């Protein structure tokens with residue numbers, strides 16, 4: 001493959017790559033090329049090996065305690081116990097690896113879903129395909145905010161600027177051209193090439209793919225792409241710390257129990273026997289095993305991963321795992337207006353030129369409407385200023401009107417604002433193709449949301465004619481003249497205020513208003529500076545378009561307010577338009593709750609912090625304003641979600657606690673910086689993601705409380721029996737089994753709980769509140785005490801009713817412990833309502849988990865009786881147990897009732 005593409009003129013490059021300058025490759029050719037070149041993907045570094053994953057599992061402090069416990073058991077000759085512990089450790093490690101890799105796969109699949117697409121021309125049509133499907137010879141269109149998807153030779157450029165820091169280390173963007181270069185030039189100076197993974201910061205261009213995947217310059221240097229580091233969420237970190245503390249505490253208790261046991265034995269017999277020491281050692285060890293919630297980290301990982309998959313099905317793709325938890329704490333959602341709160345389905349309904357307001361009929365992008373003046377159809381021949389206005393909006397336009405080949409439905413490619421303008425012009429018979437042939441575009445200053453306008457310059461006979469369109473309040477100030485009766489007249493103060501009044505009126509009807517201006521040049525200006533080119537203009541007129549609110553947005557705003565979340569609208573649009581829509585949606589109730597970017601600029605930091613407390617609409621904001629707003633909100637201790645689509649929004653998204661990128665209109669760069677991508681660009685989707693985030697966290701909290709109350713009860717049973725001087729109620733192997741059986745399955749099922757009915761009626765979770773909060777602590781204390789009491793009661797009953805037979809008594813304790821914990825899992829299903837409210841058996845995973853666990857217990861006391869050292873029980877014994885086991889569940893339910901009633 002040659003590499004001197006930059007030496008060749010565009011035509012020759014296209015020819016050598018067997019492509020076509022305008023139609024690109026055919027589908028057939030592309031498929032063949034894909035076969036021989038493979039996917040356009042950089043190879044990733046080999047993933048962690050299975051062995052190192054296994055080692056990773058054994059690094060855990062708690063697992064180390066277990067391994068020591070197994071060794072000690074073996075040393076004591078308790079081979080069954082030693083093997084049992086080892087089996088549990090290995091099972092746990094395998095489970096951990098399986099679940100982790102499942103979670104990893106789920107994450108990778110999600111990443112794939114938000115992987116970038118590229119605009120290519122194939123078979124003469126512009127289509128969007130995944131960047132990995134690009135092949136040499138493909139014609140690619142790139143624009144500001146895109147990552148260059150492969151190595152390109154630039155064929156046509158409109159002010160393209162590319163930042164190549166990832167390749168050359170140079171962070172100042174390079175201006176590109178299509179002209180061939182002479183000789184062998186260094187990478188950084190190949191100004192007619194755009195390289196994979198570099199970033200378009202301005203303008204747009206058409207290029208042809210000359211190299212893909214590992215053949216690209218970045219592929220050659222980087223060789224292997226680092227896979228992302230494993231991300232640990234704040235919750236997982238806290239849990240890690242917590243389990244260390246738990247481990248230390250547990251070692252302490254075990255030591256205490258050991259010496260207490262020895263002391264008891266000594267008191268009873270007056271001396272200490274070997275078997276006594278051995279039993280105490282084994283008890284201490286199994287206590288350690290019992291107190292450790294082994295399954296916890298794995299269950300947390302899998303619940304987070306499953307939650308992310310659920311969210312992806314509802315159009316929110318989480319890119320950073322921490323977002324799942326943070327979503328539940330969100331107190332403010334700052335949202336764009338256009339497309340997020342509104343439908344982004346623009347239709348021009350008003351036009352203003354030469355002092356007259358015209359009405360446009362018709363809907364959507366179908367150009368079969370009419371332009372009327374005072375309910376008569378306007379004749380372009382007579383309304384020349386209107387004609388110029390419509391020509392201007394058709395020329396100064398990068399969108400395309402399209403018609404679906406099967407359904408005949410009209411649609412657009414590109415920006416809906418511009419699509420609406422094309423439709424409006426077409427209603428007067430002005431088609432983009434026709435007018436562009438007549439006045440070809442020779443130069444342009446692309447739109448950016450900072451300037452809020454764009455300019456194109458066209459050949460106009462011997463001369464050049466520039467059209468500028470943009471936000472009226474800004475564009476009018478760049479105008480010195482106005483078009484009226486087909487004449488250029490000076491723009492006086494009275495006219496300006498008249499224009500502003502019209503703008504205000506149209507915007508007040510929730511219309512998005514654009515102004516259009518022109519300027520004639522005798523020679524093509526060389527400057528690309530806005531101050532020079534977009535100045536001293538001749539105003540032609542205004543157009544107003546509707547963009548109806550999304551129907552689901554109103555409901556979502558209500559849900560937010562109930563959930564203690566404040567929705568804030570941040571828009572580049574005019575204040576009057578923004579207010580009208582925000583009032584309609586219920587984001588504000590009074591026009592005073594809004595402010596413009598300009599007003600914001602006047603405020604000091606403390607003033608702004610004060611202002612954001614009651615301002616919920618920010619209009620005509622710049623990307624810098626967005627950053628300032630996030631900072632001010634965070635200074636007020638708010639947890640902020642911020643949406644964005646443009647390249648300039650990236651800093652604000654990074655600043656926010658959760659940056660949300662738009663999936664449809666979002667640029668590659670915003671998506672890369674975002675913590676979450678909303679694939680349907682819909683505000684309501686963000687709100688449902690918050691709901692999902694809250695549910696996931698609530699479920700994690702539930703199973704942590706459940707696991708802890710089980711473990712605590714086991715510790716208490718042993719500990720209190722020791723204090724009372726009783727024989728040990730549960731053997732190590734029994735404890736191990738109880739722990740294994742009751743832990744993981746019901747806990748996982750708790751992680752699958754559906755949302756509770758009040759989940760969006762509570763205030764956002766305080767992120768500084770511990771996972772085990774006060775209500776959790778109360779429930780853990782209550783349940784574990786109740787379980788302890790019934791287990792000790794069952795043990796005592798079994799002991800005295802069966803002639804002091806210790807192994808029958810332990811059988812009683814064992815079965816009662818398992819059953820009461822399984823029943824408590826049902827109580828844990830609802831944090832503060834009675835579980836009967838949601839329906840006792842409404843979680844089918846829980847029913848399955850409990851049935852399975854119960855079966856495993858039957859196996860332990862049946863076929864495995866010899867290993868578990870249990871005794872067969874009579875029907876009467878079983879009835880006693882059946883009477884005792886539900887008590888902790890009832891205590892927990894009554895406890896919830898009392899604890900949460902008084903609140």
Ligand SMILES: Nc1ncnc2c1ncn2[C@@H]1O[C@H](COP(=O)(O)OP(=O)(O)OP(=O)(O)O)[C@@H](O)[C@H]1O
Pocket residue numbers: 335336337338339415417418447448449450452453454469470471472512513514570571572573574
């Ligand atoms: N293609 C365009 N050409 C010229 N001017 C435009 C174009 N698109 C938008 N504008 C003007 O620039 C302003 C800001 O646009 P921008 O895209 O930054 O925000 P927006 O889409 O109006 O609102 P939001 O930030 O809520 O999405 C618009 O209100 C409009 O006046």
Ligand SMILES: [Ca+2]
Pocket residue numbers: 336338572645
């Ligand atoms: Ca926008």
